[in-house]
């Protein structure tokens with residue numbers, strides 16, 4: 001097959017969506033900022049098929065009559081199809097969200113679209129519903145042997161499953177449209193078999209998709225009409241840029257070399273970065289851009305002034321037009337964002353105290369804590385699962401109890417695929433639980449009732465901050481977030497401010513003071529620093545003696561310490577000046593893993609690494625003669 005780049009790499013006009021009546025219900029509000037999440041119109045008014053609207057609306061629970069009919073159909077006539085039809089769990093959405101009201105009519109026109117809207121505002125339905133609408137219209141009905149018509153590319157496996165599950169629900173009334181998924185970690189031959197049978201709408205992660213495009217000859221995609229990049233920026237950040245270009249090259253050319261004019265590509269994310277510009281340029285032709293705030297308004301003004309869409313083109317807007325004005329990130333307005341300035345050596349004790357406080361205060365709570373490495377997730381998971389403590393044992397004869405009495409889960413990329421699936425599903429259904437995770441959970445995941453996000457290890461790029469906190473305060477629900485920063489990292493707040501993200505200080509001292517201090521002489525008011533707080537001191541002591549006596553956890557703590565430092569050195573660009581290993585007190589870092597002192601081997605290996613880096617730089621002529629001091 002001939003691999004040709006899409007001709008869309010040429011500069012193209014960038015028109016704006018002409019607002020249809022359906023848009024008008026949303027026109028006056030700042031659609032994607034999350035101010036008012038729902039639109040003043042119905043799904044039907046957006047032009048969607050009545051069956052699809054029914055599936056979107058309706059009750060989440062099947063009615064008594066439906067259940068009865070199910071049973072009759074199943075037991076007397078053995079008709080599973082009808083059983084499936086009646087038991088179809090509908091989504092229960094009364095009205096579209098703003099982003100859906102804006103995007104659905106535009107996607108229905110067949111135009112390429114770029115959507116930038118706050119987290120949790122319903123972007124998934126905004127692209128799935130119009131695709132299903134168009135597919136069900138095709139006459140004669142599409143068949144499995146026609147192969148894949150729509151491809152949804154997502155960055156993570158969990159997101160892949162999530163989109164697939166929504167797709168299944170939406171397709172209950174359209175049994176001839178077959179949903180499917182392919183992703184890393186799954187059995188390739190089973191996927192091949194499913195692809196051979198035919199999948200109409202396929203959700204996949206980029207690596208596995210490319211794998212099948214190259215190696216599964218029975219994967220039929222000649223009829224492909226839609227390509228969706230959900231969380232487009234993340235796909236690129238994960239280093240899938242080359243894969244995506246290869247995928248585009250393979251899919252966007254027909255055997256005879258002519259480009260399929262019916263192709264429609266959609267890019268969506270709550271955050272856009274300069275990398276998306278490139279993807280947008282090579283994949284979007286004449287795109288409509290939704291939710292780009294001032295940019296969209298500016299475009300509309302230009303259109304009004306010139307009276308013509310065609311006069312607005314890339315030259316007028318400059319190359320960075322797509323992302324320039326999206327540097328102010330869109331966060332749900334109801335989200336309460338806080339930070340806590342925590343001395344390095346007390347980080348662990350303070351994290352545990354905050355968690356204890358949150359679970360005891362609320363009774364039931366659902367919290368996600370983000371860590372920078374898989375090791376760190378494992379270490380904290382083990383610690384929280386096993387650590388028992390009785391702070392007032394000697395005074396009131398208290399017996400040791402588990403420090404945190406909530407269900408705890410962990411999720412990261414080094415876990416077995418099956419464990420990842422069960423963890424994710426279990427945490428979703430729990431009413432009160434704690435999830436410890438890496439950034440694998442940061443993007444797109446829709447976990448009901450998450451009330452608080454704690455970023456224990458800082459996220460790095462501001463985009464990641466936005467997506468992590470976006471796991472709470474979804475749609476119009478309440479949500480809190482807490483960012484842990486060490487005193488030396490406090491400038492990170494300024495970096496967030498550059499993107500319009502402002503945080504207030506978390507009342508940490510108040511929380512620590514809320515724990516009873518039996519027999520302690522000092523009154524809380526006398527304490528100046530957090531690390532001198534008696535509660536923190538005794539908890540830290542208890543943690544250190546626990547970790548020193550448990551061989552397994554001690555080893556894990558040491559490994560985690562090393563990988564945490566490695567991750568810390570990996571911050572890029574401007575962030576390097578905020579997150580600098582040489583500014584850290586490594587003895588205090590060790591304390592944050594409940595180690596009494598820093599493991600000696602680590603220091604040696606760090607020194608070796610430092611020397612090697614210096615040598616390499618000298619060889620490349622990059623060295624500035626300066627002394628790198630790693631404080632110990």
Ligand SMILES: Nc1ncnc2c1ncn2[C@@H]1O[C@H](COP(=O)(O)OP(=O)(O)OP(=O)(O)O)[C@@H](O)[C@H]1O
Nearest residue numbers: 093095096097119120121122123124270444446475
């Ligand atoms: N019209 C609607 N009415 C009520 N709930 C809706 C509606 N549309 C979507 N939802 C619900 O809103 C939640 C968020 O939707 P979705 O995951 O699509 O958001 P998103 O914008 O893609 O978020 P993210 O940027 O984090 O990926 C989901 O629980 C979904 O079921």
